[in-house]
Amino acid sequence: MTDAITPTKTLDVKGKICPYPDMDTMTTLKKMKKGEILEVLLDYPLSVERLPRSAKKWGHKVLSIEALEGPNHRILIEAFGLKD
Amino acid sequence: MTPIILSGLGIGILFGFALQRGRFCMNSAFRDIVVLKDYTLIKSVTVALLTSMAGFAIMVLTNTITINPKPILWAGNLVGSFIFGIGMVIAGGCASGITYRVGEGMVGAMTAVLGLMITATLTASGFLAPVKNWLQQWKYPTEGASATVASLFGVDYPYMALGIVVVAVILWVILARRNKEEAAPKQGSLLNRIFKQGWGWLPTGIAIGLVGIAAFPLSAASGRNYPLGITSGWVKITQLVLPSVPTENSLKWDMWLIVGIVVGAAVAALIAKEFKFRVPKWTVLIQTFFGGALMGFGAVCSTGCNIGHVLSGIPQLSIGSLLAGLAIVLGSWLTAYLMFVRPMASGD
Numbered sequence: 001m002t003d004a005i006t007p008t009k010t011l012d013v014k015g016k017i018c019p020y021p022d023m024d025t026m027t028t029l030k031k032m033k034k035g036e037i038l039e040v041l042l043d044y045p046l047s048v049e050r051l052p053r054s055a056k057k058w059g060h061k062v063l064s065i066e067a068l069e070g071p072n073h074r075i076l077i078e079a080f081g082l083k084d
Numbered sequence: 085m086t087p088i089i090l091s092g093l094g095i096g097i098l099f100g101f102a103l104q105r106g107r108f109c110m111n112s113a114f115r116d117i118v119v120l121k122d123y124t125l126i127k128s129v130t131v132a133l134l135t136s137m138a139g140f141a142i143m144v145l146t147n148t149i150t151i152n153p154k155p156i157l158w159a160g161n162l163v164g165s166f167i168f169g170i171g172m173v174i175a176g177g178c179a180s181g182i183t184y185r186v187g188e189g190m191v192g193a194m195t196a197v198l199g200l201m202i203t204a205t206l207t208a209s210g211f212l213a214p215v216k217n218w219l220q221q222w223k224y225p226t227e228g229a230s231a232t233v234a235s236l237f238g239v240d241y242p243y244m245a246l247g248i249v250v251v252a253v254i255l256w257v258i259l260a261r262r263n264k265e266e267a268a269p270k271q272g273s274l275l276n277r278i279f280k281q282g283w284g285w286l287p288t289g290i291a292i293g294l295v296g297i298a299a300f301p302l303s304a305a306s307g308r309n310y311p312l313g314i315t316s317g318w319v320k321i322t323q324l325v326l327p328s329v330p331t332e333n334s335l336k337w338d339m340w341l342i343v344g345i346v347v348g349a350a351v352a353a354l355i356a357k358e359f360k361f362r363v364p365k366w367t368v369l370i371q372t373f374f375g376g377a378l379m380g381f382g383a384v385c386s387t388g389c390n391i392g393h394v395l396s397g398i399p400q401l402s403i404g405s406l407l408a409g410l411a412i413v414l415g416s417w418l419t420a421y422l423m424f425v426r427p428m429a430s431g432d
Contacts, residue, residue, distance in 0.1 A: 015362045017176035017192045017372065018112060019424065022120060027428055045188070045358045046107040049282050054120050071358040 005063065005076060007039035008032065014043045014072065021047040022054055025077075029060055034081025037063070043071045051075060058082070091302040092337040096344015099295045099312065100184050103345065104352035105278070106288025108132075109181030110390040111172040114413050115420045119428075128285040128292070129394070134249050135293020136311070137399035140300065141245035149300050151241055152309045153230040153402030154387055160220040164386030165393065165408040168379050169415020172390070173423060175199070175375025179314035179389035182376065183342060187349030189361045192372045197318065199376030200383075204315050205322040207384035209329075216385045232401040245401060279355045296395055299341075306337040313392040315383040317342035386411075 011028050013021040021042045029038055042048060052062045052075065059080035066074045102108065106128060113125035143149040172178045175196040177185055182200070185193035206212045225231060234244035272281070283291070300311040320334035321342060353359040363369075383389040386408050388397060394412065397405025 015364050017190070017364055017368060018109070018181075019115065019119060019176075023424055023428065026120075043360060043362060045104075045282060045353075045356075046109070046112065049107065050112075050116075050120070050122055050124070053122060053124070057121065070360050071353075072360075 005037060007076060008036040010039040010041065012041045013047075014041055016042075016044065018044065018046060022051050025051055026054060026058065029055065029058070029077060029079050030082050032079035032081070033083065034079060036079045036081075038077045038079060040075045040077065042073055042075070045071055048073045048075070088306040088335075088337050089340050091306065092340030093344040093347075095295060095299045095302060095312075096341040096346075097348035097351070098298075098344075099180075099292070099341070100187055100345035100348025100350075101352045102283075102288065102291040102295055102348075103180055103184040104188065104349040104358075105356075106283045106285075106291065108184075108288055108292055109177055110394060110412075111176070111178040111181050111416065114169075114416045115173055115424075118417050119420050119424045124285050128289040130252075131286060131289025132292040132296070132395060133398055134252055135290050136296040136395065137245045137401075138249045139293065139297030140311075140399050141242040141249070143297070143300065144242045149304060150309065151232075151400045153232050153400040154393070154397055154404045155230040155402075156224040156404040156407065157220045157387065158222040158224065158407075160216070160222075161386050161393075161404050161408040162411045163219055164216075164382045164384070165411035166382070166415040168382030168386060168389060169412040169417075170419045171375045171378025171380075171382055171415075172412075173375070173416050173419035175372045175379060178391075179379060179383065180345070180391050180395075182372075183314055183318075183345050184349035187346040187351075187359075188353045189350075189359050191361060191363045192368055195369045196372040196376035196379075199373040199378075200315070200380035201318045201322045201376075202380065203377040204319050204380030204384050205326075207381050208319050209323075212381060219385050220387075231403045233403065233406070234401050236403070241401065245399070248401075279352075281356075292395070296399070303337050303341075308337050310392075311396040312341070313338055313388065313396060314342065314345075315380065315389045315392065318380075319384075 013024050021044050025040050055062050055077050061078040063076040063078055068074055108128055110129055113129045116122040117126060144151060175182060177193060182193040182196040186197055207216050234241040296311050317338040320336055320339040323329040323334040390412055393405040393408040398409055
């Protein structure tokens with residue numbers, strides 16, 4: 001289902017320690033234009049749950065949270081366009 | 085010997101399991117308030133404290149335990165815990181956070197623990213001990229029972245503790261009704277929700293609080309009259325490899341607790357398919373080692389980490405632990421501001 005969506009940008013934060021997965025994602029989203037889609041690849045369980053909360057709080061839209069192999073996850077977020 | 089191993093290890097496994105499932109980390113709890121404006125984990129911490137406080141009070145009333153609050157060490161608590169608070173943000177986890185993440189396979193947490201082990205041992209009994217002794221010279225009261233919020237008001241501990249819990253729960257319910265939040269969608273069977281999905285903040289807080297309650301009488305039965313603690317256990321593990329320290333001194337309840345936490349977290353992570361060896365860049369490994377080293381030094385100077393002071397000490401209403409908790413929060417906020425809030429505000 002989410003394969004149909006082509007992300008504008010991909011951010012790989014696998015292996016990063018707390019809270020860099022969230023921080024890197026939020027700063028990247030901040031610079032993206034409205035409607036652009038960010039693909040985040042992460043493996044840190046706390047961030048898999050916290051990142052969608054933070055993204056929503058800043059007005060971004062979480063399109064999907066997909067579990068891959070092991071702790072790996074793929075989250076698609078549509079940017080709100082904070083820079084616009 | 086065997087009961088100490090079984091009860092310490094058993095409580096540790098339950099603690100590690102709950103820490104991993106609930107992603108319970110006080111570093112994240114305190115730091116997220118200023119960095120991500122996320123209050124999920126601080127709610128968990130508060131629930132855990134209130135649960136333990138109620139449990140300790142009831143156990144005192146039923147003569148199951150005698151509370152053993154830590155004394156006020158003005159400089160030790162404030163300076164030591166402030167340094168601990170700085171260290172945990174740099175290390176990316178509090179004392180319990182880095183310990184359970186070892187069981188998740190996070191190599192950055194392993195190097196943080198290594199730093200904590202080295203400096204905690206050096207501060208407890210090595211060349212840094214004079215610094216600790218100097219910081220701990222201002223003690224109040226100099227003799228006798230430690231000052232608690234209960235003794236400050238001249239009330240018996242159990243009544244003061246239960247009073248605080250009741251008032252806090254009432255206030256919380258009123259506040260929660262005012263700003264209703266959307267509940268997380270519940271999916272799957274109960275077993276799935278326990279073993280496969282992350283726990284919500286409420287069950288996490290209650291579970292951690294219950295582990296703290298169970299820990300108190302079991303640890304006391306082994307001759308260590310105190311609930312959960314992290315740093316002292318790591319010091320005892322370090323002493324095992326030092327030939328100068330007799331081994332029997334280190335085979336204690338709090339050491340088995342640590343072994344249990346790592347095992348419990350690993351089991352939880354394996355069942356949920358969240359176990360993986362995660363190796364960050366070498367610069368990050370040095371960073372977490374340095375953060376852990378600050379934590380070890382600070383915790384021993386303050387006679388406790390975030391677990392010994394916040395999770396175990398505040399429910400006993402120890403004023404020294406309240407001061408330590410405050411200093412941990414201030415140290416973490418200052419560091420989080422410099423490391424994360426300021427760089428993020430500047431736009432990149």
